[in-house]
Amino acid sequence: MSSNSHRTLLVTGASGHLGQRVIELLLEANAGHVIAATRTPEKLAHLAARDVEVRKADFDDPSSLAVAFAGVDRLLLISTDALDGTDRRQVQHRNAVNAAVQAGVTHVIYTSLTNPEPGSPIAIAPDHYATEQALAASSLDWTVLRNNLYTDYLLHSLPQAVATRQLVVVAGAGKTGYVTREDCARAAAAALAADSSGRTTLDITGPAAITQAEMAQMVSDVSGRPVAYVPMIAEAIVAGMVAAGLPAFVAEILVTFGIGAADGTLDVASSAVADLTGKAPQSVHDYLAAHREALLG
Secondary structure, three states: OOOOOOOEEEEOOOOOHHHHHHHHHHHHOOOOEEEEEEOOHHHHHHHHOOOOEEEEOOOOOHHHHHHHOOOOOEEEEOOOOOOOOOOHHHHHHHHHHHHHHHHOOOEEEEEEEOOOOOOOOOOOHHHHHHHHHHHHHOOOEEEEEEEOOEHHHHHHHHHHHHHHOEEEEOOOOOEEOOEOHHHHHHHHHHHHHOOOOOEEEEEEOOOOOEEHHHHHHHHHHHHOOOOEEEEOOHHHHHHHHHHOOOOHHHHHHHHHHHHHHHOOOOOOOOOHHHHHHOOOOOOHHHHHHHOHHHHOO
């Protein structure tokens, strides 16, 4: 990671898991003056105690963003969590892009999604594509980090697969380039701390894209219990999620990731994490092995 103590680096969404980890990595690297932007500054007293400047930033209030971004050289725009079935997140991100231009930010790093272009079946893809288009139409230099699916989220579903001996998902024979949140944080911190200019789009993935049949075999190997992959249609998966207590609109969003895997949208593996950080990303098998207790429920 590049180190330049004279630059000012800002991370949005700093109260979230990804944002906080990026800030920790920046501090470890002495990458510059670090600003943490969040709707909830009171949650970041522990970072303020480490000489991180904490600023309030509300993506629904453009004026607060212009103030929060003042004096910033490079900015990490972490996509917001406004998943409410409206275009609110697109508006929030455009607010941030406009505020970055207004504040004189020189480079924006944005956490996007694999292949978000029109035609993607993934429900949240339009939000990311609209943000990429807003960046392209701006005067900013930028780096778009197209993050694949978090490996971490597998620990929400795979314990059930171990318990029932069946991995029931909508993915067909499609592949997914799962990447850990830690590797996404390392890539984002490196991109933010770099001396790069211009406009670049990078796919942030694990070392290989894998099928769900391969996933089932990995789960069997790590858990010591045989798990079979059982392909399922989307409607049945949604019904099962709703029966388990998830709101219908959330279930419908989640199932689109499986549809995206089935049609090849998520079948991407790149060397970007290693290129940015100098360290290869963690494989799904190694991640599961490191979290075997959680896998076993």
